[in-house]
Amino acid sequence: MKALIVGGGGREHAIAWKLAADDPTLELIAAPGNPGIATLARCEPIAATDVDALVALARREGVGLVVVGPEAPLDLGLVDALRAAGIPAFGPTAAAARIESSKRFSKELMQRAGVPTAAASTHTDPASARAAVRALGAPVVIKASGIAAGKGVIIALSIDEADAAIDAMLVDHAFGSAGAEVLVEAFMQGEECSLFVLTDGTNALPLLPVQDHKRIGVGDTGPNTGGMGAYAPVSIVPDARVAEAMRLIIEPTLRAMRDAGTPFTGLLYAGLMYTNDGPMVVEFNCRFGDPETQAILPMMASSLLEPMLTIARGESLANAPAVRWHEGASVTTVVAAPGYPGPITTGASIALPADAEGVVVFHAGTARDASGALRTAGGRVVAVTARAASFAAAQRASRAAAAGVRFEGAQFRDDIGWREQARLDARTP
Numbered sequence: 001m002k003a004l005i006v007g008g009g010g011r012e013h014a015i016a017w018k019l020a021a022d023d024p025t026l027e028l029i030a031a032p033g034n035p036g037i038a039t040l041a042r043c044e045p046i047a048a049t050d051v052d053a054l055v056a057l058a059r060r061e062g063v064g065l066v067v068v069g070p071e072a073p074l075d076l077g078l079v080d081a082l083r084a085a086g087i088p089a090f091g092p093t094a095a096a097a098r099i100e101s102s103k104r105f106s107k108e109l110m111q112r113a114g115v116p117t118a119a120a121s122t123h124t125d126p127a128s129a130r131a132a133v134r135a136l137g138a139p140v141v142i143k144a145s146g147i148a149a150g151k152g153v154i155i156a157l158s159i160d161e162a163d164a165a166i167d168a169m170l171v172d173h174a175f176g177s178a179g180a181e182v183l184v185e186a187f188m189q190g191e192e193c194s195l196f197v198l199t200d201g202t203n204a205l206p207l208l209p210v211q212d213h214k215r216i217g218v219g220d221t222g223p224n225t226g227g228m229g230a231y232a233p234v235s236i237v238p239d240a241r242v243a244e245a246m247r248l249i250i251e252p253t254l255r256a257m258r259d260a261g262t263p264f265t266g267l268l269y270a271g272l273m274y275t276n277d278g279p280m281v282v283e284f285n286c287r288f289g290d291p292e293t294q295a296i297l298p299m300m301a302s303s304l305l306e307p308m309l310t311i312a313r314g315e316s317l318a319n320a321p322a323v324r325w326h327e328g329a330s331v332t333t334v335v336a337a338p339g340y341p342g343p344i345t346t347g348a349s350i351a352l353p354a355d356a357e358g359v360v361v362f363h364a365g366t367a368r369d370a371s372g373a374l375r376t377a378g379g380r381v382v383a384v385t386a387r388a389a390s391f392a393a394a395q396r397a398s399r400a401a402a403a404g405v406r407f408e409g410a411q412f413r414d415d416i417g418w419r420e421q422a423r424l425d426a427r428t429p
């Protein structure tokens with residue numbers, strides 16, 4: 001069978017790596033892919049957002065499965081178009097993808113479904129948004145309702161900062177149409193952890209809890225990024241808490257999506273805050289996280305291909321076995337280009353670390369030049385994942401491998417998993 005993976009980042013490399021491991025006879029095609037994916041798949045130079053060309057490619061190749069990685073093609077209706085062409089596609093329809101692409105849709109859905117989340121109101125008028133900020137007090141969260149490339153969430157520590165964020169979105173249109181509507185949301189205190197589920201719209205298989213590191217700097221300092229690293233599992237979310245999140249959050253959300261006439265199928269990403277009052281939803285995403293996927297998939301002992309195929313074919317997961325996991329832990333460290341998350345320089349020559357047991361290098365912002373040499377071509381260049389018998393060993397191996405990725409100006413955080421490390425240290429007598 002042929003499978004097409006849409007996208008060209010580290011997440012899609014991890015998905016390709018896992019599918020190739022699940023079924024070595026699978027013929028993988030990627031669009032557009034990247035040099036890492038090219039070691040596993042035939043890459044076609046088609047943009048992930050070119051819906052017509054992707055449907056034509058899938059049809060021409062007779063693929064039995066399309067896996068859509070990023071949110072943009074989901075929002076553009078790629079899955080709708082593939083299904084209309086009779087091609088099994090893993091991912092939600094555009095209507096269901098609004099759980100990520102419209103924070104207003106998502107918040108109203110949660111409020112209807114009684115899913116725990118911060119109080120919020122939606123505004124298109126700056127004066128009413130400012131009044132909502134004053135009613136909540138600082139700190140307060142200002143969110144662009146649409147997709148703003150991970151930059152549309154501002155945690156304002158003062159009323160002045162909140163007003164500035166509102167002006168940037170509603171007056172200066174800094175986020176274009178994504179910021180034409182804003183949410184003013186109560187600030188939540190606690191520790192974040194994400195739970196991903198594979199779902200047919202009714203039944204859901206939880207994956208390992210995972211923690212992202214969004215800030216650029218050590219100790220969670222500096223500006224937000226797409227994610228500088230992740231680890232799994234997360235000890236504050238043991239199995240009993242996964243079961244609780246399924247009952248309180250995932251099941252009512254899937255029910256509300258069905259009731260709205262937009263059942264959600266594919267991968268639902270629940271960004272959770274573990275507060276003193278229990279888990280609350282920070283955000284939903286309609287696709288795998290990046291770099292969380294690079295941490296989770298190397299831990300997956302059972303097949304990803306099987307539940308993906310079941311979902312893409314519109315079949316039921318009711319009798320699907322639970323996902324099985326390797327013992328131990330994984331730690332993923334992103335190595336980024338100089339300047340990231342601001343303006344970056346690209347084109348630097350890259351040397352990758354020597355192969356090491358349990359370590360995988362997932363490519364993201366890499367490209368081959370005319371001579372075939374590997375060069376930087378994006379903000380997050382590679383993500384190195386180490387899986388080991390213990391968290392501490394995985395963390396050490398991930399750091400060492402990241403240090404072995406060499407290019408001019410390379411930057412990475414050497415403290416991925418610092419909260420987990422602090423918990424482990426506190427337990428050691």
Ligand code: GLY
Pocket residue numbers: 212226227285288289290291292
């Ligand atoms: N790492 C955050 C995200 O994928 O949205």
